[in-house]
Amino acid sequence: MNSFNTDLDGVKVIENKVFGDERGWFTESYNHNMYKENGIYTKFIQDNHSFSKYKGTLRGLHLQLYPKAQTKLVRCTRGSIFDVAIDLRPESKTFKQSYGIILSETNQKQLLIPKGFAHGFITLEDKTEVQYKVDEHYSKEHDRSIAWNDRILGIDWPTEVNVISDKDRVAPTLDTFLEREYK
């Protein structure tokens, strides 16, 4: 297993070993001890899986507020996505900065996103599946959405947004979110 730090403290890219043979391939997509050896001590307690029918489906930007904040370990198991982590930790040197990466069925990369970050992705192909582990259960009361096209965040989405949920379409700007939740 290889893990790389990014410019955002705690956000890591993970590449697990893939064993190919004439049948196809095998990989350990998660191994508690191996992740621990790479400094990831998170105890994951829920696995999530989403399927998006069309290219250009945008999910995000989402986070759960404390005390239900979640660490997420994200991978794409069918198709491909542009995945983004946004640092919303007010005390962080990289507050409001984001990190984006392509995760795909082919590259098998994973993105570790710490608590205090928002997360979102756009699908780059039809029929795309995303699976991710979280370390806190879903809580509707703590679940929040921030506008995917917020001007301060200025995320450079690599493809046009075609499909978005009603919740995400009317999500507040970052400023409104911070005013409501962090003051």
Ligand SMILES: Cc1cn([C@H]2C[C@H](O)[C@@H](COP(=O)(O)OP(=O)(O)O[C@H]3O[C@@H](C)C(=O)[C@@H](O)[C@H]3O)O2)c(=O)[nH]c1=O
């Ligand atoms: C996230 C989640 C949703 N649900 C339900 C609520 C709702 O009725 C339905 C669809 O939920 P959403 O529209 O929030 O699904 P989605 O837009 O895919 O939400 C996800 O987006 C990505 C970017 C994340 O980072 C995730 O944490 C999560 O917020 O599933 C659960 O029961 N458990 C869960 O853990």
